[in-house]
Amino acid sequence: MIEWLTATNHKKIGILYIVSTLAFFVVASLLAGLIRAQLARPENTLLDAHQYNQVFTLHGTAMIFLVIAPFGIGLANYLVPLQIGAPDMAFPRLNAIGVWLFILGGLTVFAGLAAYGGAAAAGWTAYAPLSELTEGTGAGQDLWFVGLLLVSVSTILTSINLLVTIFLFRAPGMTMWRIPIFTWEIAATAVLVLMAFPPLAAVFAMVLIDRHLGGHFFDPAYGGNPILYQHLFWFFGHPEVYVMILPYFGIVTEIVATFSRKPVFGYVGMVLSAFAIAGLSLGVWAHHMFTTGAVSNPFFAAVSFLIAIPTGVKFVNWIGTMWKGSIELSTAMLFCIGFMLNFLIGGITGVMIASPPIDYAAHDTYFIVQHFHYTIGGGSMFALFGALFFWFPKIFGVRLDERMGKWTFALLFAGFNATFLPMAFMGLEGMARRVYTYPPIGHLALLNGIASFGALVMGVGTALFFINVVAAVRRRVPVPPNPWDGYSLEWLTASPPPEFNFHELPPIRSRIPAWDR
Amino acid sequence: MKTFVGLFAASALFGIALAVAYWFVAHEEATGAALLGCMAAALVFTAGYAVVAERSADLDGDDPNEPLERVAGEELGIFTTRSAWPILVASCSLLTLAGTLWSPALAVAAGIALILCCWRLGAESARV
Amino acid sequence: MRWLFDPASQQGVAMRADWYVFVAAGIAVGLFVYAAIFWCLIAYRRRTGREPAAFKNNPPLEITYAAIPFLLVLALFAVTFAIEMPIDEAAASPQQRISATAFRWSWQFDYGGGVVSSGTTMQPPALYLPLGRTTEIALRSADVTHSFWVPAFLFKRDAIPGMTNVFDVTPRHAGTYLSRCAQFCGLEHGLMTFYVKVVPAAAFDRYLSSGGTQKP
Numbered sequence: 001m002i003e004w005l006t007a008t009n010h011k012k013i014g015i016l017y018i019v020s021t022l023a024f025f026v027v028a029s030l031l032a033g034l035i036r037a038q039l040a041r042p043e044n045t046l047l048d049a050h051q052y053n054q055v056f057t058l059h060g061t062a063m064i065f066l067v068i069a070p071f072g073i074g075l076a077n078y079l080v081p082l083q084i085g086a087p088d089m090a091f092p093r094l095n096a097i098g099v100w101l102f103i104l105g106g107l108t109v110f111a112g113l114a115a116y117g118g119a120a121a122a123g124w125t126a127y128a129p130l131s132e133l134t135e136g137t138g139a140g141q142d143l144w145f146v147g148l149l150l151v152s153v154s155t156i157l158t159s160i161n162l163l164v165t166i167f168l169f170r171a172p173g174m175t176m177w178r179i180p181i182f183t184w185e186i187a188a189t190a191v192l193v194l195m196a197f198p199p200l201a202a203v204f205a206m207v208l209i210d211r212h213l214g215g216h217f218f219d220p221a222y223g224g225n226p227i228l229y230q231h232l233f234w235f236f237g238h239p240e241v242y243v244m245i246l247p248y249f250g251i252v253t254e255i256v257a258t259f260s261r262k263p264v265f266g267y268v269g270m271v272l273s274a275f276a277i278a279g280l281s282l283g284v285w286a287h288h289m290f291t292t293g294a295v296s297n298p299f300f301a302a303v304s305f306l307i308a309i310p311t312g313v314k315f316v317n318w319i320g321t322m323w324k325g326s327i328e329l330s331t332a333m334l335f336c337i338g339f340m341l342n343f344l345i346g347g348i349t350g351v352m353i354a355s356p357p358i359d360y361a362a363h364d365t366y367f368i369v370q371h372f373h374y375t376i377g378g379g380s381m382f383a384l385f386g387a388l389f390f391w392f393p394k395i396f397g398v399r400l401d402e403r404m405g406k407w408t409f410a411l412l413f414a415g416f417n418a419t420f421l422p423m424a425f426m427g428l429e430g431m432a433r434r435v436y437t438y439p440p441i442g443h444l445a446l447l448n449g450i451a452s453f454g455a456l457v458m459g460v461g462t463a464l465f466f467i468n469v470v471a472a473v474r475r476r477v478p479v480p481p482n483p484w485d486g487y488s489l490e491w492l493t494a495s496p497p498p499e500f501n502f503h504e505l506p507p508i509r510s511r512i513p514a515w516d517r
Numbered sequence: 518m519k520t521f522v523g524l525f526a527a528s529a530l531f532g533i534a535l536a537v538a539y540w541f542v543a544h545e546e547a548t549g550a551a552l553l554g555c556m557a558a559a560l561v562f563t564a565g566y567a568v569v570a571e572r573s574a575d576l577d578g579d580d581p582n583e584p585l586e587r588v589a590g591e592e593l594g595i596f597t598t599r600s601a602w603p604i605l606v607a608s609c610s611l612l613t614l615a616g617t618l619w620s621p622a623l624a625v626a627a628g629i630a631l632i633l634c635c636w637r638l639g640a641e642s643a644r645v
Numbered sequence: 646m647r648w649l650f651d652p653a654s655q656q657g658v659a660m661r662a663d664w665y666v667f668v669a670a671g672i673a674v675g676l677f678v679y680a681a682i683f684w685c686l687i688a689y690r691r692r693t694g695r696e697p698a699a700f701k702n703n704p705p706l707e708i709t710y711a712a713i714p715f716l717l718v719l720a721l722f723a724v725t726f727a728i729e730m731p732i733d734e735a736a737a738s739p740q741q742r743i744s745a746t747a748f749r750w751s752w753q754f755d756y757g758g759g760v761v762s763s764g765t766t767m768q769p770p771a772l773y774l775p776l777g778r779t780t781e782i783a784l785r786s787a788d789v790t791h792s793f794w795v796p797a798f799l800f801k802r803d804a805i806p807g808m809t810n811v812f813d814v815t816p817r818h819a820g821t822y823l824s825r826c827a828q829f830c831g832l833e834h835g836l837m838t839f840y841v842k843v844v845p846a847a848a849f850d851r852y853l854s855s856g857g858t859q860k861p
Contacts, residue, residue: 003599005601005604006599006600006601006603006604007598007599008596008597008598008599008600008603009596009598009599049832049833049834049835049836050832052835053831053832053834084578087596088596092596092597092600093597093600093602093603093638093641093642094603095603096600096603096604097603097606097607100603100604100606100607100608101607101610101611104607104608104611105611108611121831121832122829122831123829125829127789127790127828127829129788129789129790129806130789130790130829130830130831133789133831142618146611146614146615146618149614150607150610150611150614153610167521168576168578169578170576170578170579171578172578172580173578173580173581173582174578175520175578175579175580175581176519176520176521176578176579177520178581187524191528194559195556195559195560199552208618211618212617212618220806220807220808221807224807225807226789226790226805226806226807227548227805227808228548231548231549231552232548232552235549235552260689260697261691261697262697262698262699262700263699263701264701265700265701265702265703266701266702266703266707267701267702268702269702269707269711275524275527275528279528279531279532279535282532282535282553282556283535283538283539283553285549286549291792291801291802291803292803292805292810293802293803293810293811293812294546294805294808295543295546295549296542296543296546297729297733298542298725298726298729299538299539299542299543301722301725301726301729302722303535305718305721305722306718308714308718309711309714309715309718310711312710312711312714313707313710313711315678316707316710317707319678319681319682319685320703322682322685322686322689323685323689323698324689324697324698324700325685325689325697325698326689326690326691326692326695326696326697327685327686327689327690327691328690328691329686329690337682337686340678340682341679341682344675344678344679345675348671348674348675349671351667351671351721352664352667352668352671355663355667355721355724355725355729356725356729356733357659357660357663357664357725357728357729357732358660358663358664358667360660360732360799360800360801360802361649361660361664361796361799361800361801363792363801363827364792364794364801364827364828364829365794365827425646428646428648428649428796429646429796430648430796430823430825432794432825432826432827432834433827433829434829434834434835435834435835436835437835437836438835439823441823442646443646499598500596509581509582
């Protein structure tokens with residue numbers, strides 16, 4: 001116990017991130033189950049309005065701030081030093097501060113459940129002035145802001161650490177143009193975090209000042225401006241979307257290349273597209289504000305469309321990597337294929353809603369819920385499971401069962417599409433986001449029924465995954481250093497690696513050091 | 518020019534281009550213009566620092582044919598494996614923030630503890 | 646769903662074209678990429694005795710497939726721009742002006758001349774609109790940010806405290822359309838509905854001249 005509380009080694013901290021994000025994932029998934037149970041039938045009374053508002057707020061908050069984004073950062077914590085041949089991160093103590101700020105911040109958000117008036121209930125976007133009202137959302141809303149303020153500071157600290165490590169701690173021969181794509185994507189993510197997270201910390205501090213110290217930043221009665229909140233929030237919020245996807249692009253790239261037995265196709269294009277996505281994502285924030293009538297819609301539509309180009313480059317490069325390869329459909333590879341199939345739908349609907357005339361109909365409806373779940377759920381979450389199957393032997397020294405893994409994939413893929421594809425049509429039928437009840441008009445009852453059934457299937461798949469983990473840990477069958485015939489440096493050390501990663505560094509003369517042998 | 522300098526220089530140019538483009542399209546919208554202006558300034562500062570830092574940087578990792586005579590870890594110094602201070606710093610940060618909202622006494626006490634923990638952490642990291 | 650094919654406003658008809666273009670382009674791109682992925686999975690699956698190729702890049706090809714989406718994106722932007730501009734442009738002299746105010750958790754509609762109607766979550770108010778007349782709606786909020794959404798018009802606009810949002814709508818089908826607040830606004834957001842009732846212009850005028858007593 002003390003060993004884990006005081007650990008500063010990047011692998012221990014990486015494991016702390018992975019285990020805590022998976023714990024938050026279980027909670028957030030159960031909350032999703034509650035949402036789908038409530039919406040399974042029209043005019044359901046399982047949850048009342050206040051309970052439902054807390055549930056969807058905590059579900060979104062946890063999945064975004066406490067699962068998808070920090071899992072990428074946490075996996076990077078574990079893998080980046082291994083992939084570049086470093087003994088640890090540049091600042092081990094800063095790293096430990098980061099993980100504890102994250103865990104304490106996450107627990108603080110959930111501590112709101114015990115507060116008088118319940119947990120935060122203003123949605124994950126917590127728009128002011130709604131989030132500044134005290135009735136109904138008392139200390140729970142404060143704890144939400146406090147917890148996420150800590151999480152945002154944690155993310156900034158860890159990003160600095162990762163950038164310094166990548167730039168300065170590479171092993172002899174590991175030039176920048178030889179580091180694995182996953183590490184490159186993390187570098188792009190870290191730069192993005194440094195640009196995007198300070199405004200988030202600022203806007204949360206401003207809301208806390210308004211709530212407790214008599215400020216009026218967002219109150220028009222005193223000359224404040226609600227639009228200012230939206231600007232500051234989305235200036236963070238849209239880059240955050242890419243903080244939640246770039247690491248997973250990296251994961252997919254590594255897994256696809258490994259199981260195609262081919263080097264990554266278009267390595268330079270992959271790197272440039274990562275930075276193009278990161279850069280462009282800083283200029284699109286107000287496409288979340290098309291319907292406010294207060295921003296330049298053509299500017300933000302144009303820049304948003306442009307992001308499709310580097311993203312398209314990535315897709316073609318993945319296909320180029322598989323082209324004339326020797327593809328093995330392992331569980332990790334299946335999850336990456338699932339990632340591509342789902343993320344493509346999310347990407348295409350994303351281009352659609354970047355067009356303001358379409359967004360005027362789709363904004364704040366279930367069409368949007370469908371869109372972002374296809375990117376973050378069908379995309380990032382599938383890559384997250386792919387990463388777990390791929391690196392589990394390296395991190396924990398035991399292998400997950402492939403047969404059970406493939407069943408997990410099948411259940412999650414079928415369940416996911418059954419849950420979220422109907423949502424596009426719910427949006428067009430007139431169902432708004434964040435409603436705790438809906439009337440039985442049109443096809444809403446049928447569509448919601450299908451979605452809730454899909455969620456049940458996903459729940460079974462998720463449970464099967466955790467059964468798999470427990471079984472693997474109990475079996476304790478040791479694995480060799482390179483069970484998948486991977487090409488990057490982490491596969492050239494023991495599974496799990498020794499304390500400082502490499503007893504002796506292998507020669508690095510290309511991008512595929514393990515295949516050079 | 519080292520890769521990371523080029524990276525930051527390109528980012529800075531991009532930041533300036535984006536801010537200028539925004540200014541031309543929507544300068545009446547002050548918040549976005551200010552945000553992009555700050556972002557461009559931050560990137561220019563980082564790029565400038567990278568240019569300065571490049572002069573003193575001489576990294577094994579940047580030479581494609583660096584002979585492999587060094588073993589992992591040895592040249593980078595000794596890394597700590599454990600420290601009690603980080604978790605205390607994190608806890609004190611939470612308490613300070615919570616105290617600022619609900620209890621000035623707690624804020625002061627936790628703030629002092631936070632400073633002490635940071636100081637001890639710094640002293641420890643100077644040794645190992 | 647049927648509103649996508651047959652919107653109830655002239656502006657909705659213009660926006661429907663944007664949907665058609667983007668859905669068609671999306672399906673074309675999607676099928677192409679899906680075909681390429683499944684081709685790889687079938688043709689290049691692992692078989693004994695077949696070695697994977699070793700190529701790593703192909704710069705001319707890579708530049709080509711960065712350029713093609715760029716052209717596609719330019720075309721999509723041109724379509725977007727052409728459709729959006731007239732919709733965002735409010736007419737200088739609308740035939741009718743109505744003021745709508747959102748509050749937690751219902752709406753108040755002010756037609757001028759003392760004709761005002763308001764509602765509750767249990768009794769949603771009706772917004773009467775004259776068929777075929779270009780009507781300007783001025784949108785305000787009394788408390789937090791709301792959003793005025795008429796699914797049948799394929800349109801919504803936010804009601805933000807401290808500012809007035811103005812837009813035009815020209816109804817083209819008479820009828821009653823369930824509409825609602827789209828922006829999360831707290832406890833009873835789920836019940837913050839209203840009805841848009843598009844009525845013949847004569848009936849609408851009677852409603853106003855009678856001081857709101859002769860409901861169409």
